[in-house]
Amino acid sequence: MHTVEIAGSGQCYPCAPEQNLLRAMEALGQRGIPAGCRGGGCGVCKVRIEAGRYRTGKMSRACLSEAEEGEGLVLACKTYPDGDIRLRPVALLQRCLDRQRARQAASGGQE
Template structure:
């Protein structure tokens, strides 16, 4: 098992090597990465990998350009850890985390 850290949120979860980053989070009932089609075609789960080794499956170039991928952006639904991972929210994910944090503070 590898540990996935969502940078800036204090959240961590376990992910098996053969499991994609998004599915591992969902199986554990965690929140943090927004989900759309779960098949690499919508781009909703785009994140930036800051640290760690990983490999990716086929992703739509309409959602993730080669330049974005070289810059460390990936789709969580098509990314598999080879080591512990630290990922950084992109704009949509950052808003989701901030909204969820606000709910916890008001509870």
Template sequence: MSSAFEITEQCSGTQFYCEPGQSVLKAMEQQGLKCVPVGCRGGGCGFCKITVLSGDYECGKMSKVHVPPESRECGEVLACRIYPLSNLTIECRPRESEEPAKQQTTTKSMR
């Protein structure tokens, strides 16, 4: 794996390797890691959003709804659409929409 790039997830300290030309998400999946939720794998759903804290990478096409240009400038990207050019340090976060779902309540009408 000498040509592979080392990816470090900052919060957990988990390290894994990503081959040149391979997406970070694909590398995670091949190594059995579940750092982020997985959706469409094509840059359209926004489920696999991560923040790149350091390192160089190329970006594929991503939904501007989920990753607007200003977010991308801050390192927010989709793991399915980035390809490392060097070792990376990333931060994986749970989806923001998962928290409110846990707090949903059901209301029944009474007659």
């Protein structure tokens, strides 16, 4: 089991080597984590890997260019950890995490 840290959120979650990063997040019952097709074709779950080793499955070039992949961007639904990972949300995922954090603050962390 590997640990995945969502940079800037204070959140970590376990992820087995055969489990993709998105599926592991969903297994925690997290609300607000964006997911679309779950098959590498929509780009909704795009994240930047800041640290750690991983492998990826086939991802649509319409959603993730070779240049983006070279910069550490991946689709969470097609990325599998080979060790502990630190990822940073981009675009849609960052907005969802910001909303979740705001809801938790408003409810005194009781959510």
